[in-house]
Amino acid sequence: MPAKYFKTNGHLLACGGSSCQQRGADLLYLALQRALDNQKLLYYKTGGSVRLTRSGCLGACSYGPTLACYRERAGQLEQAWYEAVDFPLALRVAQAVHEEAELPQERRYGPADS
Numbered sequence: 001m002p003a004k005y006f007k008t009n010g011h012l013l014a015c016g017g018s019s020c021q022q023r024g025a026d027l028l029y030l031a032l033q034r035a036l037d038n039q040k041l042l043y044y045k046t047g048g049s050v051r052l053t054r055s056g057c058l059g060a061c062s063y064g065p066t067l068a069c070y071r072e073r074a075g076q077l078e079q080a081w082y083e084a085v086d087f088p089l090a091l092r093v094a095q096a097v098h099e100e101a102e103l104p105q106e107r108r109y110g111p112a113d114s
């Protein structure tokens with residue numbers, strides 16, 4: 001029997017690689033996780049609309065902490081990657097995912113539309 005799939009509004013991957021760790025990625029992840037948990041937005045604990053996963057290296061080590069966002073929008077996969085992410089930016093990205101709003105453009109890199 002296949003695993004059951006629960007739809008969310010999007011998936012955030014917060015880099016936990018060593019270079020990003022040296023730039024505060026551990027604290028960033030914990031702060032974001034706690035904030036989303038407190039707002040009942042975190043999928044894993046409360047069935048909220050945002051998946052947050054700590055990932056391995058996202059391949060932009062010199063620009064960390066990095067954050068990747070994947071979501072479906074208008075039937076298309078949208079991906080957004082962010083560099084030099086701090087807590088306020090990470091929270092804005094997560095809130096945009098929750099609200100199904102436009103993603104922030106600041107410190108965004110990589111494909112604008114996919």
Ligand code: FES
Pocket residue numbers: 015016017018019020021056057058059060061062064065066
């Ligand atoms: S360690 Fe974070 S992008 Fe490589």
